[in-house]
Amino acid sequence: MNGGLSRRALIGWMAGAGAGAIVRPAAAAGFPEHAVRIVVPYSVGVGPDVVARSVAERLERRWSQPVIVDNKPGASGIVAFADLRRTPPDGHTLYLADTATLAVNPLLHDNLPYDVQRDLVPLTLLFRATFVLLVGGTSRHRSVAELLAAARAKPGAVSYASLGHGHASQVAIETFARAADVRPLHVPFKDAGALFTAVASGDVDFTAFSVNTTAGLLASGRLRALAVAAKQRLVTHPELPTLAEAGGPPVEMHPWAALVARSGTPPPLLDQLQRDVVAALGSTDVVSRAELAGFEVTPSTPQALRERIEADRALVAPLVAEGRVAKG
Structure with missing residues (x-):
């Protein structure tokens, strides 16, 4: 969503997605059976944590089960994934992942506690910053x-x-x-x-x-x-030129965050999780809190998230090869 949607159109689109999920048969009967945990690689109170907690509140209402935000900051997100491979693939533990954890770290570190392709399944993009x-x-x-x-x-x-x-x-x-x-x-x-x-x-x-x-x-x-660093000027700061307008290269800088699950999670449950999270992202309180934190809510399909990860890996790879971003 490089161009972005208007706030009204965004809420309408996601509300429709949520409504669609309601009329469809339950994808995973009995889920969740107990509390759901969202592991967040950021400290309490920072922007991504605020949005994660807002999404968790909406999911609690939808699922009638506690949704707990588990903050595990450190080492560019690596700490948050330390116990990933010991986590059952039952949808009860989800991970907020970002540009670093999904696209950058695999190019910089040889001994990560996770493998993006093998251990994780994409659900949806959550938000991006500019x-x-x-x-x-x-x-x-x-x-x-x-x-x-x-x-x-x-x-x-x-x-x-x-x-x-x-x-x-x-x-x-x-x-x-x-x-x-x-x-x-x-x-x-x-x-x-x-x-x-x-x-x-x-x-x-x-x-x-x-x-x-x-x-x-x-x-x-x-x-x-x-x-x-965007194609268009910010609506909130129209006086700021884009990089291209200011004499620089037409580069976009949009760090993002997404929600992923453990690989091996049953496909029907993955479908339900994706629909329910997208519906939560469509609520006015989530959109408002995200905007206050400086983020644009950007729901997506799992495939769109896969493509975003691969595109960013392709962007970062030459930076590593040229020594601009150091390995290790």
């Missing part, structure tokens, strides 16, 4: 064109901040840098607060995150947005 290119409020780089000119004039002199090797912020920026044929210096951070402080002070030249993540810093003038 990144903007950010510099410090007093940065000498007044535009994307100026930033790229400085990076080309002296390779390695311009630096960028990310939340670590393989993080969505690094992958997005290196995709942008590769398309622009520049090699900025990567400065990884473990903490978002320290990262934004470094960019705001000018210790690091730029970064890429969603507008909502940095709203307070943008409003205070400590950070300044140069461009949005």
Whole structure:
């Protein structure tokens, strides 16, 4: 859904999907038999966790069983999947997975506790974010064109901040840098607060995150947005040019999240899970909470999720091959 749907059309489409599920015969009689767990590779209170809890609330009402969000942050999502292979394939444990866990980690790590093709079954995309290119409020780089000119004039002199090797912020920026044929210096951070402080002070030249993540810093003038990494301008910030309009390559930066199940889960149950989650995504409260967190709800078929994973793997593979994103 690169172009996206209007909010009204999105809710209408998903409500229809949910209605369709109601009139169809039950795909898995008796499910769920007990509490369902959604493992989330993020800390409590951050955007993806907020949306996951909103979806869980809707599923609880639909299933009349508890739906528990189990937060297991760490190691770009790897911690959340540590016990995957010991989990029964009965639909009672689901996983929120993202660009890193499904598309990036398999290219960077040789000993993951999961294999995307063998151990996981896609259900649906959940949501996506749109990144903007950010510099410090007093940065000498007044535009994307100026930033790229400085990076080309002296390779390695311009630096960028990310939340670590393989993080969505690094992958997005290196995709942008590769398309622009520049090699900025990567400065990884473990903490978002320290990262934004470094960019705001000018210790690091730029970064890429969603507008909502940095709203307070943008409003205070400590950070300044140069461009949005999308085909079209943001409805909420129409003053921001796209990367292409600002003198950069026409790159899109849309980190996403999805819901997956354990391989071996019976197909009728997978069908029910997909329909029920899509119906939950269509509720106005889920859409509203997602928007407040800076996300666009993007329900999909399992096949569309498979294609998204493969497309992103194809995008990341040359970054790894060229040493822009390091293995291990």
